[in-house]
Amino acid sequence: MPPMLRPMLATPGDHPPLGDAWVHEVKWDGIRLLGASEEGRTQTRLVTRNGNDATPAWPEIATGPERDVVVDGEVIALNDAGLPDFRVLMDRMHNRDARRAARFAERIPATYMVFDLLRLDGRLLVEEPWAERRKILERLVESGDLSSWQVPQTYDDGQMLHAVTREQGLEGIVSKRRSSRYRPGERTKDWVKLAHRYRASLVVGGWRPEVGTEGGTERLGALLVGQPTPDGLVYRGRVGSGIGGKRGRRLAELLRETPRSPFAGPDVDRDGGVPPEDARGTHWVEPLLVVEVETHGSAVAAATYKGRLRQPSFIGIRDDIEPKDL
Known part of the structure; x- marks a missing residue:
């Protein structure tokens, strides 16, 4: 078996590209x-x-x-x-x-x-x-x-497909330049992805116990997640919704605790930019685990990349990607 290639990746966009140079597919x-x-x-x-x-x-x-x-x-x-x-x-x-x-x-x-x-x-x-x-x-x-x-079928009209997939509750579309070569492992503007719901793959940097649990009986109640940047792991918020039962137990098994916060922030802030109300009682972990998070409300993309997640919910563990892939 020859060595496997790495998949080519799409660049996020905000509108379907126009013109005959592009073709469009459903984003699954x-x-x-x-x-x-x-x-x-x-x-x-x-x-x-x-x-x-x-x-x-x-x-x-x-x-x-x-x-x-x-x-x-x-x-x-x-x-x-x-x-x-x-x-x-x-x-x-x-x-x-x-x-x-x-x-x-x-x-x-x-x-x-x-x-x-x-x-x-x-x-x-x-x-x-x-x-x-x-x-x-x-x-x-x-x-x-x-x-x-x-x-799956391809479409010439990206605006039509974008509107129809929104109406049908699908995730979004991917637009591809017809002349594009396949670039293994690269994120390229020859492929553009447009999602209707905002999903983010983020890195876990800490966890907080469930309210009412103490000492050796502490159960995982929320994750503190961040976005990798050239300046380090930037704190994006606390995710508690969707974590419970075997999901929480599975997450707890995968987290490796560390004495210091892995989040990047001002030197004067020993918790790396994590607000005191979120840092209090948090168990810091090595930033190795990637999770999928969904956000709700208006302007979710802006809320995610410029500040904190709004009403985030845990979707699942992404063991198919690593922090360096983000």
């Missing part, structure tokens, strides 16, 4: 995975953004074409409203036990939405323009080689 609320198959092998290797092998977690997806192919796509599952929802996948994405994975596949079936083709029959396609890669991908669909996966 799932888990990004690269898939690699080999000639004569029935199993496809599935790899996360940071290179971790996720194949055991997705047995119904890891049965791709028996030929040499590397694809890029998103694993999705539907919630009770029939919409793709990252939260539905949280239990599955951490599992590596084959028996549990088989039960998950029956109870929470996943779909692999393949939107790019990086290699075919020994030929690396990353230097080909998007339009050529898409043409070859569609020929694979017509031949039936990708029958166990789905290749």
